[in-house]
Amino acid sequence: MAEIGHGGKKIVERILEPKEAAKKIKGLTEIPIRSQIANEVIDLAYGWFTPLQGFMGKADADAVCRSTQLADGTVWSIPIIFDMTESEISEYGIKEGGTVLLTYQDNPMAIFEIDEIWDYNMEDMCNCIYGTAEQKHPGVVRTCGYKEKFLGGKITLVNRPTINPPYGPYFIPPLEMRKKFKEKAWQAVVVHQTRNVPHTGHEWLMKGAWAQAYGGLPIKEPLCGVLVNAIIGAKRKGDYIDEAIILCQDELRKSGYFGDHNHLTSLTFWDMRYAGPKEAVFHACIRVNLGLTHHMYGRDHAGVGDYYDPYEAHELLQSIPREKLNITPVYSMNWLYCPHCGEITSEGLCSHKKEWQKFSGTLIRSIVQDGVKPPRLIFRPEVFDLVMECAEKYGFGSPFVTDEYLENRTPVFSIPPLGA
Amino acid sequence: MADKYPINLWVNEERYDKLQKAGLADMCEEMLAGLKVIRVYADDAQKDKILKVFPTAKFDASTTKSIELLPRDVKDKIFDKVIEKQNIDIMNDFLGDY
Ligand SMILES: [Zn+2]
Numbered sequence: 001m002a003e004i005g006h007g008g009k010k011i012v013e014r015i016l017e018p019k020e021a022a023k024k025i026k027g028l029t030e031i032p033i034r035s036q037i038a039n040e041v042i043d044l045a046y047g048w049f050t051p052l053q054g055f056m057g058k059a060d061a062d063a064v065c066r067s068t069q070l071a072d073g074t075v076w077s078i079p080i081i082f083d084m085t086e087s088e089i090s091e092y093g094i095k096e097g098g099t100v101l102l103t104y105q106d107n108p109m110a111i112f113e114i115d116e117i118w119d120y121n122m123e124d125m126c127n128c129i130y131g132t133a134e135q136k137h138p139g140v141v142r143t144c145g146y147k148e149k150f151l152g153g154k155i156t157l158v159n160r161p162t163i164n165p166p167y168g169p170y171f172i173p174p175l176e177m178r179k180k181f182k183e184k185a186w187q188a189v190v191v192h193q194t195r196n197v198p199h200t201g202h203e204w205l206m207k208g209a210w211a212q213a214y215g216g217l218p219i220k221e222p223l224c225g226v227l228v229n230a231i232i233g234a235k236r237k238g239d240y241i242d243e244a245i246i247l248c249q250d251e252l253r254k255s256g257y258f259g260d261h262n263h264l265t266s267l268t269f270w271d272m273r274y275a276g277p278k279e280a281v282f283h284a285c286i287r288v289n290l291g292l293t294h295h296m297y298g299r300d301h302a303g304v305g306d307y308y309d310p311y312e313a314h315e316l317l318q319s320i321p322r323e324k325l326n327i328t329p330v331y332s333m334n335w336l337y338c339p340h341c342g343e344i345t346s347e348g349l350c351s352h353k354k355e356w357q358k359f360s361g362t363l364i365r366s367i368v369q370d371g372v373k374p375p376r377l378i379f380r381p382e383v384f385d386l387v388m389e390c391a392e393k394y395g396f397g398s399p400f401v402t403d404e405y406l407e408n409r410t411p412v413f414s415i416p417p418l419g420a
Numbered sequence: 421m422a423d424k425y426p427i428n429l430w431v432n433e434e435r436y437d438k439l440q441k442a443g444l445a446d447m448c449e450e451m452l453a454g455l456k457v458i459r460v461y462a463d464d465a466q467k468d469k470i471l472k473v474f475p476t477a478k479f480d481a482s483t484t485k486s487i488e489l490l491p492r493d494v495k496d497k498i499f500d501k502v503i504e505k506q507n508i509d510i511m512n513d514f515l516g517d518y
Contacts, residue, residue, distance in 0.1 A: 238476055238489065337453050357452050362480045363428075366488035367455070370495055372430040375453040 003178050005050035006288040006326070007074035011174050014045045014053060014156045016111075018419045021158035025108055025418070028101035029092050036142075038104045038415070039233055039269035040080055043286070045110065045157035046173035048268060050289045055082035057152030058118035065128035068281065075324045077281040078129060078273060082112070083146040089117065094151065101158070107415040108158050116152040129278050131307065138304060139273035161413035170230070170246050171413075172266045177227075178291040180264065186225040188213045190294035190330055191287045193301075194230050195272070197240045197248040197387055197399070199364045199379045203257060204335040204344050205296065210262065212330045213294040222261040227292060232412055233271035239401045240365075242412060244390035248383045255382040266290075269412070276301070276308035277316040284317065284327050294328045334358070337377060344377060368399060424461040425479065426486045427470075429499050431456035442503050460498060460508045462487060466515060473518045 005011040016024060033041070043049045051074055056064070059071040061079040070076045084094070094100065096117055102110045126133040126140045133140055163171040172180065181189055190213035192206050206226045214224040228249045232242055250265040252258050268286060273279055279302035287295050297317065299310035317329045333348040337359065340352040350356070359378060367374050373384050391399040396408065431439065431448055436456065439445045448456040462470060470487055471477055478489045490498075501510040 238478075339453070358483050359452055360480055360483035362478055362488045363452075363484050363486070366428065366490075367430045369489060369492055370430040370432070371492060372432040372455070375455050377453040378455070 003175055003291075005047060005174065006285045007051045007070075007072075009051035009074075011047040011050045011178075011289060012053075013047055013173070013175060014154070015160065016156055016158050018159075021108070022418060024111060025101050025158055028099060028111070029094075030101050030103050030108075031092060031112070032106075033102050033104055033109070035104075036234065036271045037082060037102075038109065039271060041102060041104075041110045041155055041157065042161060042269050042413075044080070044155045046175075048174060048286050048289055049080060050174070052076075052080055054113070054154035055150070055152050056080050057116040058120065058150070060152075061118075061120060061125075061150070065125055068278070075281065075320055076285060077278040078275060079125065081146070082151045084149050084151055085147040086149055088147070089149055089151075102155075104415045105411075108418045109415050111156045111158055112151070112153060113156075114151050114153040118150050118152065119148060120150065122146060129273070130275050136305070137274065137307060139275050142271070142273065159415055159418050162416050163413050164410050166243055166247060167232075167267065167412050170250075170265055170267045172264075174289045174291065177266065181225070181291050184225060184261070184264075185221065186223060187217055188215065188224040188293045189227050189291065190224070190296055191227045191229050191290070191292045192296050193283055193287075194228060194249065195239065195245065196361050197244050198252060198383065199359065199361065199374075200344050200377060201335045201359060202361075203252060203380070204346070205298065205332045206258075206263075208335070208346065209294070209296045209330045209332055213328075225262050225264060226258065227290070228263070228265040229287065229290065230265070230267045231270050231272060232267045233269060235401045235406065237401050237403070237406075238365075240387075240399060241390060241395045241401055241405055241409070243394040244387050244399050247390060248386050251383050251386050252380065255380065257380060267412075272302065274302060274304035274307075276303040277313040280313035280317060281320065281325070284325055284329070288325070288327050292327055294330050296330050296332055298332045299334070365400070423464060425463075425467045426459040426461055427490065427495075427498065428486055428488070429458040429460065429495055429502070431458060435499060438499075438503055442506065444503065444506060447502070447508065458499070458502060458508060460502065460511060462511050466511050469515055469518070473515075 003011045063069050063071045064076050064079050068077050099113045102112050122144050123133045126143050130137055130139045190209045210226050217223045230246050253263040284295050301313045333346050335344050335346050337357040338345045338350045338352050340355045387399045396404045447458050451457045476489055480486055480488050501514050
C-alpha cells in the first residue's frame with residue numbers, strides 16, 4: 001500500500017540500485033557539493049521533503065516566498081534551492097535540460113536533472129522567509145551567502161550514505177519510520193524536535209505532550225509514542241556535540257524514564273535556518289512525511305534573538321487549515337522545579353510562583369561546564385554520566401562544540417565509492 | 421537600584437570543602453532542587469565587559485537573567501577570589517586583571 005505524505009502525495013524513495021547507478025552516471029559532469037546540499041539531497045531522495053522530488057525552480061521558490069506554498073498550492077515555507085555562480089555554470093557547461101552528477105567527499109552521490117536555471121532577489125527572499133534581511137540573523141547569513149544563480153530539477157540518489165557510528169540506529173527515513181510505528185502499533189505519535197541534551201524540563205515537555213497526544217485513546221495497550229527527532233546539521237561553537245545529543249536523548253528510554261513502548265529516537269539532516277514561524281511550518285511538513293500525528297511546539301520554536309514573538313509560530317500554524325497540513329500541533333508550556341511541590345511542574349499548573357526555580361538549557365550547560373553534577377530531579381544522572389563519556393569519546397574532552405571538534409570530528413555520514 | 425546580574429558559581433564537593441576550610445560554607449545558597457551555588461554579581465558595565473572579554477559567555481536574558489557559560493578556569497579564578505577576599509563583592513577586583 002502506498003504511503004501518503006505531505007500534500008496528499010505518495011512518498012517515493014528516489015534511489016537507484018548500484019548496477020543501474022553505475023550505468024546511469026557514465027560520462028556525466030561531476031559537481032562537488034557542500035554538506036548543507038548533501039543533507040538536502042538525502043532529505044529529497046528518501047522522501048523527507050515529499051512532495052518535492054528535487055531542488056526548486058523559480059515558480060515554487062517564489063510561491064514559497066509570497067504565499068508559504070508551492071506553485072501547486074501545497075503548504076511549504078522554506079525554499080529548497082541549489083546555488084551556483086554564473087562562471088561555474090559556464091565552466092561546467094550546464095544547460096537547462098542537462099544532467100549532472102553531484103559528488104560528495106569525492107564520491108558519486110546523486111544525479112541532478114536540471115530543468116531550469118534561474119535567479120532571485122535574495123534580500124526579498126530573506127524578508128519573506130525570515131521577516132528581516134539583517135546580517136545579524138543566522139538564516140539571512142546563510143541565504144544571502146548563496147551564489148547568484150539557482151538550478152532547479154529532480155534528484156536521484158545513486159549511492160546510499162553510510163551512517164557512521166554512533167548515529168546508525170537513528171537514521172530512520174520516512175518509509176522505514178512508518179513501518180516502525182506500525183510495528184509498535186502506535187496510533188498517535190508526537191514529535192519532539194531537538195538540538196539539545198535533555199534536562200528534566202525537556203523530559204516533562206515530552207511527557208506532557210505524550211499525555212496530550214494520547215487524548216481519548218484506550219489505555220489497555222500502549223497506543224501513543226514520543227518520537228525524538230534531532231536536527232543534525234551545521235554546528236555552532238558552544239552547542240552540545242551531536243553524539244551527546246542523540247545518545248543522551250535515547251538514554252532517557254534506555255534508563256527507563258521512557259520505554260520501548262512509548263519512545264523512539266531518530267535524526268533528520270537539516271541545517272537550521274532559525275526562521276521561527278516559517279521554520280515551524282517546515283518542521284511540520286517533514287514530520288507529516290515521517291508519519292507523525294502530533295508536533296510539539298514550545299515558545300519561540302526555531303527562533304533566534306528577539307526576531308519573533310514567542311507565540312508567532314503558533315499563530316501561523318493555527319491559520320493553516322488541517323486539510324493542508326495534516327498534523328496536530330501540541331503547544332507546550334514551560335516546566336520548572338517548585339520546591340514547595342517538591343517536583344517538576346508546569347507553569348500552567350502550580351501557583352507557588354514566588355518559589356519557582358526555573359532552569360534553561362543554558363543554565364544546565366553552565367553547571368555541566370563547571371564539572372558539577374546537577375540534582376537528579378533536574379538532570380538525570382545517567383544522562384550526566386553519558387554526557388561526560390561522550391566528551392571523552394567524541395568531543396576531545398568537551399561535551400560542547402569546539403574548534404577541535406569542528407575540525408576533527410567523524411562525519412555523521414560518508415558517501416562511499418560507488419558499489420563499495 | 422541599578423540592575424545586578426548574577427554569575428552562578430556551582431558548588432561541587434571540592435569547592436564545598438574549600439569553603440568549609442575557609443569558614444565560608446554559609447555563603448552558599450540553595451538553588452535548583454538543592455544544588456548549592458555562590459552568586460557573585462556584576463553591574464551593567466561589568467556585565468558588558470565580561471561578555472566582551474569572554475566571548476563564550478552568554479547572558480540568559482529570557483529565563484534566569486544570569487551570566488552563564490564562562491569557561492571553567494575563569495569560574496575557578498572567580499571562586500578563588502571569593503575565598504581569598506572572604507567576600508562575594510569581588511567583581512571589580514577580578515575584572516581589574518583583564
Ligand atoms: Zn508548587
